[in-house]
Amino acid sequence: xxxxxxxxxxxxxxxxxxxxxxxxxxxxxxxxxxxxxxxxxxxxxxxxxxxxxxxxxxxxxxxxxxxxxxxxxxxxxxxxxxxxxxxxxxxxxxxxxxxxxxxxxxxxxxxxxxxxxxxxxxxxxxxxxxxxxxxxxxxxxxxxxxxxxxxxxxxxxxxxxxxxxxxxxxxxxxxxxxxxxxxxxxxxxxxxxxxxxxxxxxxxxxxxxxxxxxxxxxxxxxxxxxxxxxxxxxxxxxxxxxxxxxxxxxxxxxxxxxxxxxxxxxxxxxxxxxxxxxxxxxxxxxxxxxxxxxxxxx
Amino acid sequence: xxxxxxxxxxxxxxxxxxxxxxxxxxxxxxxxxxxxxxxxxxxxxxxxxxxxxxxxxxxxxxxxxxxxxxxxxxxxxxxxxxxxxxxxxxxxxxxxxxxxxxxxxxxxxxxxxxxxxxxxxxxxxxxxxxxxxxxxxxxxxxxxxxxxxxxxxxxxxxxxxxxxxxxxxxxxxxxxxxxxxxxxxxxxxxxxxxxxxxxxxxxxxxxxxxxxxxxxxxxxxxxxxxxxxxxxxxxxxxxxxxxxxxxxxxxxxxxxxxxxxxxxxxxxxxxxxxxxxxxxxx
Numbered sequence: 001x002x003x004x005x006x007x008x009x010x011x012x013x014x015x016x017x018x019x020x021x022x023x024x025x026x027x028x029x030x031x032x033x034x035x036x037x038x039x040x041x042x043x044x045x046x047x048x049x050x051x052x053x054x055x056x057x058x059x060x061x062x063x064x065x066x067x068x069x070x071x072x073x074x075x076x077x078x079x080x081x082x083x084x085x086x087x088x089x090x091x092x093x094x095x096x097x098x099x100x101x102x103x104x105x106x107x108x109x110x111x112x113x114x115x116x117x118x119x120x121x122x123x124x125x126x127x128x129x130x131x132x133x134x135x136x137x138x139x140x141x142x143x144x145x146x147x148x149x150x151x152x153x154x155x156x157x158x159x160x161x162x163x164x165x166x167x168x169x170x171x172x173x174x175x176x177x178x179x180x181x182x183x184x185x186x187x188x189x190x191x192x193x194x195x196x197x198x199x200x201x202x203x204x205x206x207x208x209x210x211x212x213x214x215x216x217x218x219x220x221x222x223x224x225x226x227x228x229x230x231x232x233x234x235x236x237x238x239x240x241x242x243x244x245x246x247x248x249x250x251x252x253x254x255x256x257x258x259x260x261x262x263x264x265x266x267x268x269x270x271x272x273x274x275x276x277x278x279x280x281x282x283x284x285x286x287x288x289x290x291x292x293x294x295x296x297x298x
Numbered sequence: 299x300x301x302x303x304x305x306x307x308x309x310x311x312x313x314x315x316x317x318x319x320x321x322x323x324x325x326x327x328x329x330x331x332x333x334x335x336x337x338x339x340x341x342x343x344x345x346x347x348x349x350x351x352x353x354x355x356x357x358x359x360x361x362x363x364x365x366x367x368x369x370x371x372x373x374x375x376x377x378x379x380x381x382x383x384x385x386x387x388x389x390x391x392x393x394x395x396x397x398x399x400x401x402x403x404x405x406x407x408x409x410x411x412x413x414x415x416x417x418x419x420x421x422x423x424x425x426x427x428x429x430x431x432x433x434x435x436x437x438x439x440x441x442x443x444x445x446x447x448x449x450x451x452x453x454x455x456x457x458x459x460x461x462x463x464x465x466x467x468x469x470x471x472x473x474x475x476x477x478x479x480x481x482x483x484x485x486x487x488x489x490x491x492x493x494x495x496x497x498x499x500x501x502x503x504x505x506x507x508x509x510x511x512x513x514x515x516x517x518x519x520x521x522x523x524x525x526x527x528x529x530x531x532x533x534x535x536x537x538x539x540x541x542x543x544x545x546x547x548x549x550x551x552x553x554x555x556x557x558x559x560x561x562x563x564x565x566x567x568x569x570x571x572x573x574x575x576x577x578x579x580x
Contacts, residue, residue, distance in 0.1 A: 078476050097482055104480045110473035114495045127481050127491065 024090075025179045025211035026052040026075055031084030033070055033237075043236030044070045048084070050230060050239065054178065057205055057212045059222035059229045061273065067237025068215045069183050075213060076104055076181050088179060100128060102179040103172035103210075107187045109164035111156040117167050118143065118152040124174045142170040145204065162193035169197075173204065180205065180212045186221065195261070198224055202256045219277070223269045224261060231276040241276040245269055361543035370547040376532065377551050384516055384528040385555055387444055391451020392512040392559070396505055398452070399459030404489070406460075407467035424457045428515050432522035447519040447528070454515035455508035459501070466500025467493055502567040509559040517552055529555065 033045040045067040052058045060068040073079045074086055077093035088096035096102060103124075111120045118139050125135045143149045146166040156164055165185055172180060186194045202225055205212050216222050222229045223245060231241040246265065260266050322330070343363045349355050350362035357365065370377060406413040428450055435446030470492055478488050520530025529552045536545035 073476075076480055078479055097480065100482060102480075104477070106473050106476065108473045110471075110477050112474065112492070112495065114498075123491065124481050127483050127487050 024051050025054045025056070025088065026050065026213060027085075027087045027090075028071070028075070029085040031071075031074065031081045031086060033067065033074065033079070034082045045074075045081075046236035046238055048237075048239060052179075052211050052213055054211050055209050057202075057214065057225055057227045059214045059216055059226040060232060061216055061219065061222045061229055061277065062232030062237075062240075063217070063234055063277075065237075066232040066234040068232050070237065071232075072181050072183050072213055072215050076102065096179075100124070100175055101177060102181050103175065103177035104181045105165075105168050105172040105183070105185040107184040109156070109161075109168040111164055111167055111171075113156050116153050116155055117148060117159070120156065120167055121171045121174060124171060128175070138174065142173060145173070146170045146200070162189050162197065165189060165197065166200075169201070169204075173208065176208060176210075178210050180210050180214075182212065183215045184217070187216075194221070199256070201225065219270050219273050220261070220266075223266060223273060224256065229269075229273050231273065243269070243273055243276060358540075358542065361546055365543040366546045366550065369541075369543040370550065373544060373547065377547065380527060380529045380532050380548065381551050381555050383444075384513070384520070384530065384552075385558075387447045387528065388451050388512040388516040388555070388559065390448045391453075391516055392455045392505075392509055394448070395452040395455030395508060395512065396459050399456045399504065399508075400463050400501060403460050403463035403467060404493075406464055407493070408485075413464070420457060420460055423453055426453070428454065428518050429522070432519040436519070436523040441523065442525050444525065446524055447516050450519040451512040451516040454511040455505075458507040458511065459504035462500045462504030462507070463497055466497025469496050469500070499567075499571060502563075502570060506560065506563040506567055509563040510556055513552075513556045513559050517555075 028048050028050040031045055031048040032043070035042045035044055048067075048071060050058075050071075060071060062068050070079065074081050075088065075093060077097040086093050089101055091099065091101070111117075112123065115123065121139045121142050122135050125138060130138070139152075140149070143152055146169060148163060148166055148170070151159060151163065156167070159167070165188075169185065172182070186197050189197065198221060201212075212225075214222070214225055226245050229243045229245060230239055231243065232238065233240040246269065346360075347363050350357055350360055402412075402416060406416050431450055431453070432446065435449055439445040439449075474492055474496075478492050483491065517528070517530040520528040521534050524531075526532075526535070529548050533545050533548045533552070536542070536548060
């Protein structure tokens with residue numbers, strides 16, 4: 001199933017056949033978003049078209065102010081588009097939010113400081129009326145998944161930044177959502193923690209089969225995690241390129257490991273995304289990978 | 299070599315001891331924290347006693363501590379019942395003031411229009427003098443009713459609790475609000491899971507400030523008519539009949555009552571906040 005969606009996504013840039021429209025986790029059509037500020041109207045997003053298939057991992061990358069976070073907030077129904085259409089699993093974003101079809105994690109962990117780690121993970125389950133016994137087993141499973149079982153009774157301020165972010169990710173997975181929305185969740189972490197979290201996230205997303213919309217400004221991070229990388233440009237926020245990740249070294253996402261970070265295909269993809277970001281509207285749909293420019297993979 | 303290092307330690311210790319007084323062990327320090335104010339109080343009392351007995355200050359003008367103690371023992375039942383009466387008025391006022399303060403702050407935080415409507419009223423309540431309100435309320439509710447005093451205590455406690463609570467309700471961070479919206483939390487859940495816990499330290503600070511105000515207001519209100527029997531009215535009548543030692547004994551009881559309220563609310567704050575870190579998490 002996921003192979004099929006991957007293949008169909010590979011054929012076209014961003015225009016799937018009408019038949020997979022129903023299956024799409026996220027469908028964005030002609031979305032514009034303008035903010036009214038004191039100095040005038042800011043065009044945060046202009047003419048955004050994007051389809052994220054079920055089970056697909058899509059990263060949004062671009063410089064600050066390109067509207068990548070805004071786009072994620074629109075999908076999450078935390079903001080409303082000025083015009084255009086957004087659906088999540090074929091429903092309106094509001095309905096999808098009310099039905100809890102997605103899990104969300106922000107750049108800040110956003111844990112409630114007066115709740116223990118376990119109680120923080122249990123929060124969404126508690127709000128949605130899950131019985132306490134079921135809640136307890138689910139929280140135990142989630143904490144086990146992120147490796148924080150022994151910290152269940154600690155408070156957030158007793159944890160490091162990386163641990164807090166892991167709690168936030170466990171919380172976003174609490175209700176087994178088929179869509180994960182993540183806004184630079186590893187942005188504040190040190191490089192080593194960050195790589196570990198990336199490896200964990202790839203594994204978790206593959207195991208749960210969830211689609212992921214991942215906002216980042218790190219090229220290697222986007223390449224390592226994604227099936228497709230959506231490159232955005234600022235003022236106004238537009239999608240300038242969509243790059244298919246062809247990491248031939250591994251078959252599926254669940255097999256991605258730290259070895260991939262040293263594979264030549266990884267560097268080729270990093271270069272391709274990098275050139276798309278810096279080259280603006282450069283055509284990167286060519287089959288032969290461009291020659292690496294310098295050694296800077298950031 | 300050993301002798302030089304020993305010398306260095308000795309001089310080092312002497313050096314730090316001379317510069318800062320924190321060279322004591324924690325145990326000595328905690329003992330001192332209790333012992334120091336008590337000994338200061340005893341010294342002041344001793345000087346006071348000497349001033350009156352040896353210094354020749356008229357006992358009529360400034361009663362000696364011993365004569366105050368004698369009055370306190372002699373009128374002990376009256377002191378206890380007066381303290382209980384004023385204490386009950388203060389407590390009722392504090393409870394009602396807290397409840398009304400928290401609820402109105404919640405409404406003002408929820409609806410902007412309510413905030414704008416209530417702002418001038420709260421400002422007016424903040425400046426209303428007890429002296430002005432007490433005679434009016436006392437005559438309104440009759441000479442045998444404690445209601446006027448309780449109402450005054452409630453009004454006095456309402457203001458700091460309302461202001462602090464409203465401020466606390468506005469401390470929720472955008473990321474927490476986004477999170478609750480993403481979870482499709484209804485307004486009740488929002489209040490229970492986010493707004494109230496965020497505001498909790500602010501509410502408790504408001505109550506602690508209000509606790510002293512409630513006692514002072516209930517006590518002062520007794521000066522302006524109404525039934526007799528409270529600490530305030532007994533201070534007034536004792537002073538009026540020139541029984542200054544007895545008046546001082548009641549003043550001492552008033553201080554004790556105010557401290558009791560303050561310490562009780564402080565303990566409540568410690569109890570509730572004990573396991574709650576005050577710093578925001580990331």
